[in-house]
Amino acid sequence: MPTVxxxxxxxxxxxxxxxxFGVPGDFAFPINNAICDDKELHWIGCCNELNAAYAADGYARIKGMSALSTTFGVGELSTLCGIAGSYAEYDLIFHIVGMPKMQAQKRHDIVHHSxxxxxxxVFMEMAAPVVCASTMLTPENCVQEVERVIETGLENRRPVYIAIPHDYVNAKISSFNAPARKPxxxxPATLEEVVSIIEGKLSNSKQACIMPGFLVDRFGIKDLAMAVINVSGLPYVTMALDKSVLDETNPSYLGLYMGQLINPEIREFVESCDCILAIGTIPSDVNMGMFTAKLDKSRIINIMPSSxxxxxxxxxxxxxxxxxxxxTRRLNKRTDIRGPLARxxxxxxVNAEDPITADYLYSKYAEFFKPDDIIVADSTSSFYGLLPLFLPKGVKFQNQILWGAIxxxxxxxxxxxxAAPDRRVILITGEGSHQMTAQEISQFYRYGLKPIIFVLNNQGYLIEKMLSKKLDYCYNDLAEWQYYKLPEVLGRNEWITKKVTTCEELDKVMKELDNAKTGAYIEVVTPKLSAPPLMETIHKNL
Amino acid sequence: MPTVxxxxxxxxxxxxxxxxFGVPGDFAFPINNAICDDKELHWIGCCNELNAAYAADGYARIKGMSALSTTFGVGELSTLCGIAGSYAEYDLIFHIVGMPKMQAQKRHDIVHHSxxxxxxxVFMEMAAPVVCASTMLTPENCVQEVERVIETGLENRRPVYIAIPHDYVNAKISSFNAPARKPxxxxPATLEEVVSIIEGKLSNSKQACIMPGFLVDRFGIKDLAMAVINVSGLPYVTMALDKSVLDETNPSYLGLYMGQLINPEIREFVESCDCILAIGTIPSDVNMGMFTAKLDKSRIINIMPSSxxxxxxxxxxxxxxxxxxxxTRRLNKRTDIRGPLARxxxxxxVNAEDPITADYLYSKYAEFFKPDDIIVADSTSSFYGLLPLFLPKGVKFQNQILWGAIxxxxxxxxxxxxAAPDRRVILITGEGSHQMTAQEISQFYRYGLKPIIFVLNNQGYLIEKMLSKKLDYCYNDLAEWQYYKLPEVLGRNEWITKKVTTCEELDKVMKELDNAKTGAYIEVVTPKLSAPPLMETIHKNL
Known part of the structure; x- marks a missing residue:
């Protein structure tokens, strides 16, 4: 019999x-040891547990799932904001938590981290609302419970919590009777009814479009969703959270729909469709253009993972x-519906010596991106600068705009x-966001990775200023850092590190990065209140 | 009527x-604004919410309470490890959380950060186990609920959770009927019975001692506890979590009691007492010398806050x-009981060029400390190095060894x-701990504070190695940082920053710091496995 x-x-x-991913701790030592001793597994140490959870989340968005290990109390509670984000945005993380010995638990010993x-x-209970399944493994329940939580995780694509008491980790499992589980x-009858209705509605509509959502990515069926679009002959748009879920170079892709905040032609088109086929979308505030969207619910079909x-x-x-x-088998191709393209x-x-405005910066990013890049952007003003861009083929835009933890x-x-060592990974973040978790850039060095990092320095939380009528509240100020020197302190000095303040400097460094064989960390200084147009619109609409 | x-x-x-303390966020804007607009209040921005919670905890340990403000979901969940620590270790934090508008809550709008x-x-419910009271304020319940949670907080000295929906923050309160609350x-009868029993037991004991605990500090009655000791004439010892709670220069203070791990004379004395009067202690694993303590429960009296x-x-x-x-009124003075002093x-x-061993380092710290210093130490090997030292008069040793979040x-x-701008604050931390939250050193500059920071660099999590039988698991390795350069990047270069690797360098820098008028950040390099003796003993006892 194997051990638990x-x-x-x-x-x-x-x-x-x-x-x-994880941070070790004494209650988790037997788990940590087993991971280190397993030749097929790699322990990926992070500076702290929240960062480890975020890293595991980023990994899961590429690989479909990830694993995280932390210790009792202090470790697991530190992950909760990250785990909740993975729950909100459907990323499957197997979170393995080391607990005190069962004997100590039964005796109610007062242990540290309690x-x-x-x-x-108590901590397992605190985590329950942000996981789709949780369990405490014992030698008796191990097989049954592991199978149950794996199945639930795969079914829901949301985090799973697995605790193991210290003394049970290396105990031999005592029962191998796993119930036969069927996916x-x-x-069949509901499926037939649903498909018939959708087929009828799309065939009979005067104007229709498709809205593929991020869940198409999370459930690994992007190709299938693309096939549905191709068969349907319909144009498609995406909402904010769904950006890049399908090819943005396809002629059927119109662009971003975000209520009244951007792209009036697309808004006009989408809101006058009598049938919108959404596939795995969530009508959140940002997706709905801060609720400026005027979508008649009776005209919307939304295909969710299990409903x-x-x-x-x-x-x-x-x-x-x-x-x-x-x-894909039953839709009739419509050749009569064409929508407008976003501008x-x-x-x-600009002149060479001009400061780098948001307008200039984001249009330069658009030039900079190459096919198959992975862009990771925080929920900051940068996100709203990048959102309207059309991305090259195969580019994945990783964002977290529903949970929105900067x-x-x-x-x-x-x-x-x-998760994607062969692809170019570009981090675009703001200084306020970066200050939260900046220490983790040291892991890129440690694990031999070469990202391109752009940190926007505009003297404060710009997104917070833009989301407020009054721009200059003191709480939007930050401690002043010399960002571009961070890589030297947190790693080694092999990366390209620069601070750029003029358009010419930005152009030059982007050219240098174009052929770079190493990592890069670029501090981009812009005027204090230079915000992308979409952010300006949101500000005006407050 | 005032607003909520x-x-x-x-x-x-x-x-x-x-x-x-806090991090702003849009759901909390009206709260953030009100704090900034209030001339008597200062907004203390932190890099992230967990750090803000830790900072508020440190502040509460000096001032008796503190305030923290974060935003819905992302902000509040990020604090939970910190808040749980404050709950475990009895620090009163008023945590004010900005929620979505009540109308949006009632409509079940899908908002960001949800x-x-x-x-x-859901997030208020997740926090419930780690606060002593929680509430969501409305114009109707404001007075009553604020009074209730304040009273509960003061009574229990543990965190309080106060959520306010965005649209209620600036609403006028609609009712001023607070119930008359009596502390x-x-x-009286129980009090009389308890005091009589204690008086009798102490008078009749052959050998007795007092064990003042950290709760004496948290409930602000250190002087009273000292008065009890003086009246009783008994010697006193402290456990780990309770270090420095009362004067360590007093001739009645024997030293640290920690089961079989240290100070055998003290252990022998304490464990042969037929009466031990503990005042606000918790018999946790570390306090009990990793449960090597042999204390007969029938001989122990423990006076807790309300029992x-x-x-x-x-x-x-x-x-x-x-x-x-x-x-203090009723005890008879015993003049016949004297205990042994810890060595x-x-x-x-050492020779000047010798590497800095743990032995040397902690004995040098003992020399370095001055009366009224505040030492803040992480739950790392440093903690176990500092624990056996006798501290000068008035020194406060801030530790978190029960919750133990590095x-x-x-x-x-x-x-x-x-909280204590006029006292010398000395941070002693290890590199693994420091990597978790290092960005917060930038706030010292920002708020004009001048701490002395010692960061121990011994290439990995030394405490984790010492708590494991096998010392070299890969998960105890860390990314390599050039710690002593951090202040230059995260602040300005006015502090004394040094990396010391020899005994002579350590001596020299300690002399320099002795008269320093500025902050300091010292990276102390020791051999990889050089651990304080107490940590060695714990390792041998595994």
Whole structure:
């Protein structure tokens, strides 16, 4: 019989997991040891647990899942903001937590990392709302519980919490009776009904479009969603959270829909469709253009992972995968519907010595990006600068705009780079966000990764200023850092590190980076209140 | 009628609060604005919310309470490890959280910083186990609820959670009917019974001692506890978590009791007492010398904040304050009991060029400390090096060894320095701990504070190595930083910054610091496995 940890790690390896992010701790030592001792697994140490959770999240967005290990109390609670973000945005993280010995738990020993009351289940309970399954493994329940939480995780693509008492980690499992589990399938009659309705609505609509959502990416069915679009002949738009989910160079792609905040032609087109087929979208405030969107619910179909919403009717027990597969077989191609294309921002004319305005910066990014780049952006003003750009083929735009925890992007870009070592990973973050989690750039060096990092220095939390009517509240100020010197202190001095303040300097460094064989860290200084147009519009709409 | 936020801030100001730690966020803007607009309050921005919580914790340990403000979801969840530590270790933090508008909550709008499900109460529920009271303020309940949570906070000296929906922050309160609240008092009969028993037991004991605990500090009655000791004539010892709670230069102070791990004479004396009067202690694993302590419960009296435990009998509804006051009046002075003093570590003889061993380092710290210093130490090997030292009069040793979240000390020392600008604040941390929260040193500059920071660089998590039988697991390695350069990057270059590797260099820098008028950041390099003797003993006992 294998031990509890062997069984768990073997199953995770079968799912393809090779890296485990985390911070060690004494209650987790037997888990940490087993990971280090396993030749197929790599321990990926992070500076702190929140950063480890963010890194695991970035990794899961590329590989479909990831693993994280922390210790009892202090470790696991530190991850909660990260885990909650992964829950909100459907990233599957297997979070393995080391607990005190079962004997100590039963005796209610007052151990360190506890609240001092001899209770040990409280932290698992605190995490429950932000995971799709949780368990405490024992030699008796190990097989059954591991199978249950893996299945639930794969089904929901959301974090899973797995605690193991210290003395059970290396205990031999005592029962191998796992119940035969069947993957949940669509109910055939509901599936037929749903597909017929969608087919009818799309065939009979005067004007229709498709809105592919981020869940198409998370559930690994981008090709299938693209096939549905191709078969349908319809144009498609994306909302903010869904950016880059499908090819943005496809002639059927119109651009960004964000209510009244941008692209009036697209808004006009989308809001006058009598049928909108959304696939895995969430009508959040940002997606709805801060609720300026005027979408008639009765005209919307949204295919979610395990349900379909048609107007105000909800159909359950139907899987996105099955619905899309049926649609590729049954949709009739419409050749009569064409939408308007969003206007592409032009590069403003500037003089070499001009300061770098937001307008200039984001149009330069648009030039800089290459096919298959992965861009990781924080939920800051940079996000709103990048959002309207049309990205080259195969570019993945990693963002977290639903959960919106600033600071996420720095560790997430580390996880991303580790998951995709052969692709160019570009981190774009603001100084306020970067200060939250900046220490994690030291891991790029440690694990031999070569990202391109742009840190925007505009003297404060610009997004907060723009989200407020009054711009100059003291709480939007930050401690002053010399950002471009960070890599020297936190790593070694092999990267390209620069501070650029003029358009010419920016042009020059972007040319240098174009052929760079090493990592880079560029501090981009812009005027204090230079915000991208979309952010200006949001500010005016307050 | 005042507004909700005016009422709350006025009440906090009446309690003496002048600083509010935090990170701003749009759901909290009206709260952030009100704090910035209030001329008596200062907004203390931190790099991230966990650091802000740690800083608030450090501040509360000096001032008795503190205030913290964060935003919905992302902000509040990021604080949870810090808040849980404050709960475990009895630090009162008023945590003010900005929530979405009540109208949006009622409509179940899917807002950013949510789980995407239209629910908004989930984060308050997640925090519930680590606060002593929580509330969501409305114009109707404001007065009543603010009074309730303040009273509960003061009574329990543990964190309080106060959420305010965005649109209620500046709403006028609609009712001023606060119920008349009476502070909870001791039940007179129980008080009399308890005091009589304690008096009898101490008078009749053959050998007795007092064990003052950290709660004496937290509940602000150190002088009273000292008075009890003086009246009793008994010697006193302290456990790890309780270090420095009372004067360590007093002839009645014997030293550290930590089971079989250190000071055998003290252990022998304490464990052969037939009566031990503990005042506000918690029998945690570290306090009990990793459970090597052999204390017969029937011989122990522990006076807790609202209860007294005598042997196996628990008395409730008796307040620590009342019990101690009665004891000062009624105890008979024992002049017949003297205990052994702990041996004081001597400074080892070294050559100038020798590497800095742990032995040498901690004995040099002992020399370096001055009366009234505040030392802030992480729960790392440094903690175990400092623990056996006898500290000069008035020195406060801030530690967090029950909750034991490494990384706490850096932000906590910032909060401490802000709370005690006229005292010398010395941060002693290890590199692993420091990497967790290092960005917060930038706030010392920003707020004009001048701490002395020692960062121990011994190439990895030494405490984790020492807590494991095998010393060289890969997960105990860290990214390599050039620590001593951090202040230059995160602040300005006015501090004394040095990297010291030999005994001579350490001596020299300590002399320089002795008269320094500025802040200092010293990277102390020691051999990789050079651990303080107490840590060695713990390692051998594994």
């Amino acid at each position: 940890i062997q069984y768990l790690l073997d199953r995770l390896k079968q799912l393809g997991i090779r890296d485990v 609240l001092g009351d001899g209770e040990s289940s 949940v399938k669509s109910d 379909v919403h048609i107007g105000r009717t909800d159909y359950i027990n139907v899987k996105m995968l099955d619905v899309l597969e049926e649609l 592409r921002p032009a590069i403003p004319r 600071g996420w992007a720095t560790p997430a870009s580390f996880g991303t780079a580790l | 936020i005016q009422y709350l801030l006025d009440r906090l100001k009446q309690l003496g609060i002048r600083d509010v 789980l995407g499900d239209g629910e908004s109460s 909870v008092k001791s039940d 007294v435990h005598i042997g196996r009998t628990d008395y409730i509804n008796v307040k620590m304050l009342d019990v101690l006051e009665e004891l 004081r570590p001597a400074i080892p003889r 990384g706490w000390a850096t932000p906590a020392s910032f909060g401490t320095a802000l």
